[in-house]
Amino acid sequence: MQLWYGLDPVMAIGAAMLLAITAYAVLGGADFGGGIWDLLATGPRASLQRQAIARAMGPVWEANHVWLIFVLVILFTAFPVAFGALSIALFGLFHAALAGIVLRGAAFVFRANTAADSAGWRTWASVFGAASIITPFLLGTALGAVSSGGIRLAGGATVGSLAAGVSVNPAQAWFSPVSLGIGALTLALMAYLAAVFLTVETEGAVQEDFRVRALGAGVAVALLAAALLPLTANLSPLLWQHLSRPQSAPPMLAGALLAAFSAWAVGTRRYKLARGAAVAEVVIVLWGWAFAQWPYLIYPDVTVYQSAAALPTIKFVLDALPFGFALLIPSLWFLFAVFKGHTRV
């Protein structure tokens, strides 16, 4: 195989896609979580909580959701057959998630331009909140579905087999307890991330509100993760086979410790520390899933290698990445420095 600067190019582009998924999970995820807490804003400071969320999201949410476009573009450029197969197999799920993405973004800007607490404002607030729950849940179940073995390609990973060869067993793919559990875990993790991020960006009583919410979401994450393990053992042979290997023990242990550490930091009001640990926790969970999934894109019929585009395309995208990120990273740094440096209330 031809190498790209000494690296396996297919593995390199797969890693780039994983990094984009990670950025989306952390940054887009915190946005989704913000929407969840917006919907669940309660108590005497409900409106202050909503204001803090809107202030935190306003300048960055558009940029945070471009990561999803990156994931998608890398997927259809570098793994076109897998993209085609997923588009057929997850036709309904993706459409529902898209409706969520469209409604969520629209509701956010519509609400921002409507008089606070008017009837229109309340409608868009509900749409925004509901879409913030449904969308990440569906995207989480999609991750579960590609690992489930419920999506099959009769003719193997070829363009020709897409015409009639893609079959889906919904009960095994996205209605399975494992996929639903992964969806719920995604939701809980995003709620946790958002609440922790918000503790850093608020003060006083509102900060305490988000602290309590973070602890609640942290408990939900722990419970869901604990429930998922036995479910995976029974229902998802691929994931379990990897998770039960001895070499998987250290990262799993690290994930559990990070979760506990982050929750401890929230509990003791070390918010910046908690934020770092929460991000690390999401990274470990996602990468753990990715390593268990490797080398499959859609288990068991499509591997990254079978569906990879020809080398010139993959090399072009890999070559473009450093140039693109040389522009993006300083820009993103500037964006976050301007708005996240001192957004204390």
Add this chain to the structure above:
Amino acid sequence: MTNLILARTQMAYSLGFHMIFAALGVGMPLLMLLAEGLWLKTRQERYLKLAKTWAKATGVLFAIGAVSGTALSFEMGLLWPRFMAFAGATIGPAFALEGFAFFLEAIFLGLYLYGWERLSPLAHWLCGGVVAIAGAASSALVVASNGWMQNPIGADLLRTNPAAMDVVGVLFRNPAWPIMTVHSTISTYAATGFAVAGIYAWGALRGRTDALRLTALKLALAVGVLAALVMPVTGDASAKAVAVRQPSKLAAMESQFATERRAPLRIGGIPDVANRKVYLSVEIPGGLSWLSFGDRNAEVKGLEAIPRADWPNVPVTHIAFQVMVAAGTVMPVVAFWYFWLLVKRGRESALRPWPLRALLVTAPLGFVALEAGWVVTEVGRQPWMIYQVMRTADAVTPAAGLPWAFAAFLTLYALLGTVLVLLLNRLRHASEGGT
């Protein structure tokens, strides 16, 4: 209905919807940048006010453009999975580069919209500059993928030996790209300029004729007319390229059924495909031959030379083309007349009802022309998804749930469009209090 018709219609309304916001996302930043630039230069408050109102509108429009664009990048696969599986590796690089440009646009728009108090005036204006440039760049880059679908060089290699593909060459050294991308990117400024000018003309008809609004009108109309003047030039280049590369599209645009020398240019008219005739059109002898090949006696290939199964929909392509040309002609004529009134006859005469009503008529024409031009490009390419390589019917999804998705998204876009119009209407009112 079959999946093919449903998928084509869903693609049509999704893309048709997205294009309006994508075009405004390219055009509006230029307007707000000009207004803020005038403020920096003159320090007259009205320019700042204008920039802020336009920025607010841009924020909402951009958000709708961004989410509907995200939806499209999924829909390309959801509706045309076999096309994406076959061609994703070829058109993908255009989207990858567009992704970077779009990302920059989103980042700097965030800085622009929320950074009025946090950035120095010059830094703020420069952020707006990045938005305008990145928006135009992302429009220009993404068209490369469509250019390849029209002129799919290297497609045979994609089947036989994809490892030998020249990834950059097929997209960016493709002669279809520069012509299409310049034509479509400039059309966004024409559409935005005339639409914004029309909104202020409407306000003026209702008595809102202060200096701020008249400035806004002039600025928008000037941007619109400058762009509209370039359109016939780039359009002519496009048509000449189509004449060579896609004779079936040119023949459909002009309802040219027979292959002939000294082919006439048909203005207007209704094509009768069964009898291969055109009714009610004005014909300029030799006009099509001259416009296509620079020679009044050149031979133009007619639809008769093309297998019937490979014809595009002739009436749709023909009428869309006529609509585009008509709209593109009316726009600069009205704008020049208006500026002539303003300069020669003065402000009072330019604010009388008839000139303002004329601007009201041209307000939607830029978007009409943009959408019609897109219909010519895409319907004229049919029955091919990738011209003479992959049929649209062979690309469509076999998914059973298509009717549901179709109905849901149609409802969703209708709802969003309605709410948006109501909201922008209120945004206009909100800016009124201060002037």
